Amino acid sequence: MASAVLSCCYSLPTRLNNLSLNSAPPPPSSSSSSSSSPTFNSLSFSSHKHSNFNPGSLSLRVARRPNRPSIVCEAAPMKKADSAAQRHRLSEKKRMYNKARKSEVRTRMKKVLEALEKLRKKRDAQAEEVLPIEKLIAEAYSAIDKAVTRGVLHRNTGRRRKSKLARTKKRVEIHHGWYTPEAAVTAS
Numbered sequence: 066m067a068s069a070v071l072s073c074c075y076s077l078p079t080r081l082n083n084l085s086l087n088s089a090p091p092p093p094s095s096s097s098s099s100s101s102s103p104t105f106n107s108l109s110f111s112s113h114k115h116s117n118f119n120p121g122s123l124s125l126r127v128a129r130r131p132n133r134p135s136i137v138c139e140a141a142p143m144k145k146a147d148s149a150a151q152r153h154r155l156s157e158k159k160r161m162y163n164k165a166r167k168s169e170v171r172t173r174m175k176k177v178l179e180a181l182e183k184l185r186k187k188r189d190a191q192a193e194e195v196l197p198i199e200k201l202i203a204e205a206y207s208a209i210d211k212a213v214t215r216g217v218l219h220r221n222t223g224r225r226r227k228s229k230l231a232r233t234k235k236r237v238e239i240h241h242g243w244y245t246p247e248a249a250v251t252a253s
Contacts, residue, residue, distance in 0.1 A: 166208075166217040170226065173205035177230055185237045192243045195234070202230055 180198045184190055206227055213223035238244035 163217045166212045166215065170205070170208050170212050170218070173201070173208050174226060174230065177201045177205050178233060181233050181237050185240055190241055192241075195238070195243070198234070202234065205230060 177198065180201060184194055184198065187194075209218065209223045209226055212218040213220050218226075235244060239246065
């Protein structure tokens with residue numbers, strides 16, 4: 066019977082994790098010391114890193130269950146995971162991370178530019194109305210710096226985006242007369 070079970074284990078597909086084959090319960094007997102039923106050992110193909118057996122090797126262990134001796138056959142793939150598939154999974158994870166960072170930068174820049182545009186169109190704007198926009202600019206700068214530090218954006222791209230925000234803010238301040246460029250002051 067054990068050889069039939071062993072040949073069955075060899076023909077298992079590698080996708081199966083566990084297969085249990087239970088034998089019939091032992092017949093009741095008067096002698097308690099010796100049993101006429103066969104004792105089954107467990108057959109397994111080990112693929113765990115901390116196992117004592119090499120991947121794909123056959124290991125035997127006794128599976129003791131009350132009144133139900135059984136054979137457990139575990140099959141696992143015998144080859145390592147494909148490195149190309151691993152690289153693909155990692156690159157996909159990094160792509161999603163980078164996409165989120167870039168999206169955050171774009172969103173924060175858009176909020177700043179929209180707030181500055183509203184302020185520019187406002188006729189009776191006050192200089193104190195720039196303060197909440199400066200907080201938005203600081204948050205956008207922080208997001209850009211984090212993206213540059215982590216390699217999501219090139220450092221020149223980060224500088225260019227920060228410069229765009231600063232120039233737009235300065236244009237709004239010039240438009241309302243809250244700031245006068247030094248070149249215009251020295252020329253007059």
